[in-house]
Amino acid sequence: MMLAVEVASWVLILLGSFFTIVGAVGLVRMPDIFTRIHAASVTDTLGVGFLILGMCLQAGFGLVTLKLLFLLALFFFTGPVVAHALAQACLHEKIKPVLAEDRRGHDRPRQSNEDDGRQP
Amino acid sequence: MFATAAAAILVALALAVTRAIKGPTVFDRVLAGNSVGTLAIMLLAVVGFLTGRPEFLDIGLTYGLLNLIGTLAVLKFFRHGDLAYDVDEEARS
Amino acid sequence: MRGMAMRRYLSLAGFLFAFWLALSGHYTPVLVAAGAASAVICVLAAIRMRVADPEGHPIELFWGTITYFPWLIREIAKSAWGVTKIVLHPSLPISPTLTVVRASQKTTVGVATYANSITLTPGTITVGVSGKNLTVHALVRDGALDLESGGMDRRVSQFEGSV
Known part of the structure; x- marks a missing residue:
């Protein structure tokens, strides 16, 4: 039983390390700011999630596990806020995203191109 | 095991710092700074386990809250050039 | 509607107190009483700030x-x-x-x-x-x-x- 928990936490922490590095590699490889935010969110979700679950298994049942889960919840709720604020600020500053296709006008009459998504 | 995780986080930190140095826009640097913050929290947690002192988690939680506020404050500053910006005031003027 | 608001405040106080207990880790009567008091004060502040509504705490x-x-x-x-x-x-x-x-x-x-x-x-x-x-x-x-x-x-x- 102890061995199973040990192996499981090893696997989870290795997976977490893998996704953490993948997110950081994406941060360097991606061509523009919007795509970089996508890459960084891999670190924020799967990387952090697996690392914390692995540590939870190591810590056993107790306050430490609870605090780790608080940390996970914190990432879950603040991650999207930061990503959204960044993306909105970029579009507002008229940074042109690298686009393969702009489908903003696909289901309604096309409005101005400089739509930054803010309410008037 | 925790040493492996710490090494992986350090590699990721190095990559994030590379992005912060290369830029090119200020938003890339903000994003990199936010990633560095996230990775620093994970490093704190892992090092806490490595040295058998899980109290580091409290520091990590605090740092997480500061990271959010810091990133938003920097974004707001670069967008308006002012931290005490009033949206209603813009609408009135 | 009144009852719903009351239930929301009680639930908020409960959550805050549980959060306090989880972060504290020390359970002497004085500290637990202090935690309960701070939870109540936080709820009163939240009511005054009008954040204890269906948006702030959607039970x-x-x-x-x-x-x-x-x-x-x-x-x-x-x-x-x-x-x-x-x-x-x-x-x-x-x-x-x-x-x-x-x-x-x-x-x-x-x-x-x-x-x-x-x-x-x-x-x-x-x-x-x-x-x-x-x-x-x-x-x-x-x-x-x-x-x-x-x-x-x-x-x-x-x-x-x-x-």
């Missing part, structure tokens, strides 16, 4: 959360794996797409949940919100088409409607 959504979060986590894992494959692919096969999706949720909490869920899944970010139109940036074209087909929208509406 109506509690049961929906139990089925919604596991589904969301599975979605996150799936799309994060997709982004991982793209990042590690030698030729970086991205096709960034901007699109507009319509949120069919009735309340602001529902729309906010939908927008946050889109952002939380790697590969799609909500860039802007105007009314119920969400501008979404997707890393690959398929991600945008997936959102336009409205699977997640229906799931969030279901979550919101499970009062």
Whole structure:
């Protein structure tokens, strides 16, 4: 039983390390700011999630596990806020995203191109 | 095991710092700074386990809250050039 | 309606007190009493600031959360794996797409949940919100088409409607 928990936490922490590095590699490889935010969110979700679950298994049942889960919840709720604020600020500053296709006008009459998504 | 995780986080930190140095826009640097913050929290947690002192988690939680506020404050500053910006005031003027 | 507000305040106080207990780790009578007092003071402050409302502490959504979060986590894992494959692919096969999706949720909490869920899944970010139109940036074209087909929208509406 102890061995199973040990192996499981090893696997989870290795997976977490893998996704953490993948997110950081994406941060360097991606061509523009919007795509970089996508890459960084891999670190924020799967990387952090697996690392914390692995540590939870190591810590056993107790306050430490609870605090780790608080940390996970914190990432879950603040991650999207930061990503959204960044993306909105970029579009507002008229940074042109690298686009393969702009489908903003696909289901309604096309409005101005400089739509930054803010309410008037 | 925790040493492996710490090494992986350090590699990721190095990559994030590379992005912060290369830029090119200020938003890339903000994003990199936010990633560095996230990775620093994970490093704190892992090092806490490595040295058998899980109290580091409290520091990590605090740092997480500061990271959010810091990133938003920097974004707001670069967008308006002012931290005490009033949206209603813009609408009135 | 009065009873609902009272239940909301009590639940908020309970959550805050439980949070305090979890972070403290010391359980002497004086400290626990101090924690209870600070929870009550926080609730009073929240009432005064008018954040203890259906937006600030949506207890109506509690049961929906139990089925919604596991589904969301599975979605996150799936799309994060997709982004991982793209990042590690030698030729970086991205096709960034901007699109507009319509949120069919009735309340602001529902729309906010939908927008946050889109952002939380790697590969799609909500860039802007105007009314119920969400501008979404997707890393690959398929991600945008997936959102336009409205699977997640229906799931969030279901979550919101499970009062």
